[in-house]
Amino acid sequence: LPPGERVGFAVIGLGRIALEEVLPAFAQCKTARPVALVSGSPEKARLVAAQYGIRPEAVHGYAEMERLRDDPAVQAVYIALPNGMHREYTERAAAIGKHVLCEKPMATSAEDARAMVAACAKAQRWLMIAYRSQYEPTNRAVIALVRSGELGKLRFIEATNTQANGPGPQWRYSRQLAGGGALPDIGLYCLNAARYVTGEEPVELTATTLSPEGDERYREVEESVAFQLRFPSGVLARCLSSYGAYQDRMLRLQFERGAVTMPHAFDYQGQRLVVQRRVGDVPGEEERIIRPRNQFAQEIDHFAGCVRENRRPHTPGEEGLQDQVLMEAIYRAAAEQRPQHL
Ligand code: NDP
Numbered sequence: 001l002p003p004g005e006r007v008g009f010a011v012i013g014l015g016r017i018a019l020e021e022v023l024p025a026f027a028q029c030k031t032a033r034p035v036a037l038v039s040g041s042p043e044k045a046r047l048v049a050a051q052y053g054i055r056p057e058a059v060h061g062y063a064e065m066e067r068l069r070d071d072p073a074v075q076a077v078y079i080a081l082p083n084g085m086h087r088e089y090t091e092r093a094a095a096i097g098k099h100v101l102c103e104k105p106m107a108t109s110a111e112d113a114r115a116m117v118a119a120c121a122k123a124q125r126w127l128m129i130a131y132r133s134q135y136e137p138t139n140r141a142v143i144a145l146v147r148s149g150e151l152g153k154l155r156f157i158e159a160t161n162t163q164a165n166g167p168g169p170q171w172r173y174s175r176q177l178a179g180g181g182a183l184p185d186i187g188l189y190c191l192n193a194a195r196y197v198t199g200e201e202p203v204e205l206t207a208t209t210l211s212p213e214g215d216e217r218y219r220e221v222e223e224s225v226a227f228q229l230r231f232p233s234g235v236l237a238r239c240l241s242s243y244g245a246y247q248d249r250m251l252r253l254q255f256e257r258g259a260v261t262m263p264h265a266f267d268y269q270g271q272r273l274v275v276q277r278r279v280g281d282v283p284g285e286e287e288r289i290i291r292p293r294n295q296f297a298q299e300i301d302h303f304a305g306c307v308r309e310n311r312r313p314h315t316p317g318e319e320g321l322q323d324q325v326l327m328e329a330i331y332r333a334a335a336e337q338r339p340q341h342l
Contacts, residue, residue, distance in 0.1 A: 097125065117318060198237075
């Protein structure tokens with residue numbers, strides 16, 4: 001679409017995800033463009049605006065965000081703030097008539113997530129949570145493979161998301177700003193994948209959290225979490241997430257008649273899909289080649305399409321809310337050391 005017909009976004013919070021992924025991804029979008037910025041760092045915001053051809057008068061501080069109301073070029077906001085701020089900025093954006101694409105995790109509690117859904121419903125604005133993996137072609141291919149029944153029934157899921165996190169202080173180690181540690185930040189990819197791969201909601205879960213003693217970073221939030229989900233069809237998912245180990249973002253599925261391994265399943269790029277199965281009498285292995293695409297651009301374009309055509313996003317607020325509910329159950333299971341029935 002020509003620039004003037006694209007859905008205009010205000011990007012709120014110019015941190016790593018905004019500067020390194022979201023803003024550059026707009027160059028690969030077909031129906032969206034960045035037209036305004038909201039930031040607490042005026043100098044940085046000015047430079048970023050100049051870099052992306054955003055008008056200087058479309059750069060605002062947090063306190064003045066409501067000025068976006070009078071800017072018709074802005075139809076939606078992309079919230080890239082620390083988790084604990086998502087609720088406030090979603091509510092403020094909806095109140096001034098803007099659609100909201102909010103980073104994951106949606107919030108720091110199910111209560112806040114519910115309030116966000118309600119605020120957008122009341123304002124009749126669309127709310128989407130930025131579950132980028134659900135817009136990434138290889139993850140989509142895996143979902144299609146499961147649904148096709150090609151390898152028989154899905155039986156087990158193994159999902160891992162680990163990365164060695166840096167020294168504190170940073171908002172990710174604050175309960176108030178992050179809502180938890182590895183679980184809401186990166187373990188969420190495992191949880192959400194278990195749900196989109198099965199297309200089901202878990203009925204039982206168990207969990208254990210772990211934090212190294214004496215490590216200041218993990219006084220308020222967990223370093224590691226392992227959890228297990230049982231789905232109505234009998235699928236069992238084992239998930240592991242940690243800030244304390246070298247990065248591994250693998251998704252593995254076992255079916256009755258084969259297995260799928262996806263190294264880098266939750267990475268920004270480099271997804272692969274390896275299928276193992278018996279061909280005749282011989283166990284075989286093949287890699288399926290799937291055309292890579294910028295998942296951030298896919299995600300932003302999807303939301304722009306929803307705004308343009310007035311349709312519900314594929315990953316609406318309710319999708320984020322369900323994960324918040326489940327994460328609270330995971331923490332309960334870990335604290336009580338017993339299974340939670342859902
Ligand atoms: P950063 O810490 O890099 O950036 C957050 C930005 O928010 C800051 O640069 C700042 O922008 C603004 N901010 C406002 N108030 C605060 C505050 N009190 N403390 C810290 N920052 C503040 O975080 P990320 O970009 O890594 O994460 C932002 C969001 O994006 C999170 O919800 C995170 O979970 C999500 N995320 C998603 C990823 C994905 O793959 N989808 C990957 C990484 C993060 P300014 O200077 O402009 O005011």
